Amino acid sequence: xxxxxxxxxxxxxxxxxxxxxxxxxxxxxxxxxxxxxxxxxxxxxxxxxxxxxxxxxxxxxxxxxxxxxxxxxxxxxxxxxxxxxxxxxxxxxxxxxxxxxxxxxxxxxxxxxxxxxxxxxxxxxxxxxxxxxxxxxxxxxxxxxxxxxxxxxxxxxxxxxxxxxxxxxxxxxxxxxxxxxxxxxxxxxxxxxxxxxxxxxxxxxxxxxxxxxxxxxxxxxxxxxxxxxxxxxxxxxxxxxxxxxxxxxxxxxxxxxxxxxxxxxxxxxxxxxxxxxxxxxxxxxxxxxxxxxxxxxxxxxxxxxxxxxxxxxxxxxxxxxxxxxxxxxxxxxxxxxxxxxxxxxxxx
Ligand code: PEP
Ligand code: MN
Numbered sequence: 001x002x003x004x005x006x007x008x009x010x011x012x013x014x015x016x017x018x019x020x021x022x023x024x025x026x027x028x029x030x031x032x033x034x035x036x037x038x039x040x041x042x043x044x045x046x047x048x049x050x051x052x053x054x055x056x057x058x059x060x061x062x063x064x065x066x067x068x069x070x071x072x073x074x075x076x077x078x079x080x081x082x083x084x085x086x087x088x089x090x091x092x093x094x095x096x097x098x099x100x101x102x103x104x105x106x107x108x109x110x111x112x113x114x115x116x117x118x119x120x121x122x123x124x125x126x127x128x129x130x131x132x133x134x135x136x137x138x139x140x141x142x143x144x145x146x147x148x149x150x151x152x153x154x155x156x157x158x159x160x161x162x163x164x165x166x167x168x169x170x171x172x173x174x175x176x177x178x179x180x181x182x183x184x185x186x187x188x189x190x191x192x193x194x195x196x197x198x199x200x201x202x203x204x205x206x207x208x209x210x211x212x213x214x215x216x217x218x219x220x221x222x223x224x225x226x227x228x229x230x231x232x233x234x235x236x237x238x239x240x241x242x243x244x245x246x247x248x249x250x251x252x253x254x255x256x257x258x259x260x261x262x263x264x265x266x267x268x269x270x271x272x273x274x275x276x277x278x279x280x281x282x283x284x285x286x287x288x289x290x291x292x293x294x295x296x297x298x299x300x301x302x303x304x305x306x307x308x309x310x311x312x313x314x315x316x317x318x319x320x321x322x323x324x325x326x327x328x329x330x331x332x333x334x335x336x337x338x339x340x341x342x343x344x345x346x347x348x
Contacts, residue, residue, distance in 0.1 A: 197226015
């Protein structure tokens with residue numbers, strides 16, 4: 001249920017409504033918009049909406065028909081902007097996160113960070129704890145990897161995102177990173193999601209390999225219900241009958257999520273395509289479809305990468321893609337990397 005307060009509702013009236021809902025055993029999430037305050041009411045109890053609707057200062061009481069409440073646009077009509085210092089995800093600017101699939105060596109991380117920064121990325125990506133399909137594949141460098149990534153991010157004035165797979169890694173990852181990444185395989189790890197609801201850092205929640213958009217938004221709801229409002233959704237492709245690409249990148253998820261939810265959505269064309277010769281096409285399409293950002297795998301030497309080499313772009317390819325996105329973004333009223341970037345070395 002959503003309680004929409006009148007534009008002129010006083011603080012005392014709002015507090016009275018909140019108090020009576022809390023008394024009825026409900027959790028109340030307050031969203032203070034430009035014009036009105038909206039109260040998202042969740043919980044297992046039943047409240048008589050007729051009684052609430054006649055309270056002073058209440059404009060209307062709406063039933064949210066979707067199973068997710070706090071993630072829905074009915075609760076919060078204006079889009080959420082996740083702010084990390086000067087980086088705003090969900091605003092006019094399309095934010096690009098880029099870097100290797102996994103941190104491997106100091107040289108790899110630093111060279112790649114320098115390249116993505118030069119091309120206009122704002123956030124460095126890189127895994128230190130890797131959810132690999134095979135237990136025999138490279139599992140990541142753990143804290144050593146996080147240290148390398150943080151140093152490289154700081155050296156190039158980039159924010160840092162890295163994957164958290166388990167509750168017991170949260171404290172360590174929080175020490176080094178600006179955004180927690182929840183991978184596709186953990187989208188339904190509800191214990192982890194609940195704990196991230198109490199974290200003080202933004203969470204990028206990837207769509208599960210076979211999750212519907214509704215299931216994905218319900219997973220976001222776990223984090224929001226814990227009080228962490230900074231959730232970024234990430235479409236990374238889903239499993240279908242098609243085998244030509246690693247996953248089927250669901251481009252329609254972008255406008256669908258924009259309609260259903262206020263949360264920002266970014267696209268991961270690397271895992272969507274699974275091959276580097278198709279990443280740029282999907283990235284361009286995602287920006288044109290309204291994605292708030294991209295997360296892209298780039299490696300200084302992808303042919304020797306310890307994970308996801310086939311889908312990792314060479315820095316020169318990434319650089320060219322960024323130049324193309326600078327043409328596409330303004331066509332749909334967005335910007336991308338406003339600062340002038342260093343001269344690029346590619347040619348047509
Ligand atoms: C990754 O970002 O490297 C990763 C493991 O992604 P996903 O969870 O989408 O498979
Ligand atoms: Mn990867």
